[in-house]
Amino acid sequence: MTADANTIALIYSATSLGVGIILGLAGLGSALGWGLICSKYMEGIARQPEMxxxxxxxxxxxxxxxxxxxxxxxxxxxxxxxxxxFIGGALEAISGLGG
Structure with missing residues (x-):
């Protein structure tokens, strides 16, 4: 049994979708973090300007x-x-099934 192109394409597409979600959430987390850091900085200056x-x-x-x-x-x-x-693991699993 050999790895067909559909299986490999499915793995690449799922990986691409996962990478997109991961990068989007990292960007969102970074933006929220910057917002919180800057807001707390402004609150601290408002309370104690000498600091x-x-x-x-x-x-x-x-x-x-x-x-x-x-x-x-x-x-x-x-x-x-x-x-x-995931491609290497899938190819090993498929070759293990065939022989």
């Missing part, structure tokens, strides 16, 4: 850590897109 320089530094440190998350997700998405591990 503005210290809050600014802490905001940028926190935002930098938060912003690394979409890039990590992007790396996983590129892995699933270009070095699809």
């Amino acid at each position: 503005q320089p210290r809050l600014l530094i802490q905001m940028f440190i926190t935002a930098g850590l938060m912003e690394s998350f979409p890039f990590i997700v992007l790396a996983f998405a590129m892995y699933f897109t270009f070095a699809n591990p």
Whole structure:
């Protein structure tokens, strides 16, 4: 039994759909995170204006850590897109069924 083109196309299409959802949710999470960080920064300045320089530094440190998350997700998405591990597993399973 050999792997037909429909099975491989189905795996690639499902992987592409999953990657799109993953990247969309990572972008949404990043946007919400930036909104929350900046809103809390503005609240802190409104309560204690003399703390503005210290809050600014802490905001940028926190935002930098938060912003690394979409890039990590992007790396996983590129892995699933270009070095699809599901194809190798599917081909091994199909060849195992045939012999």
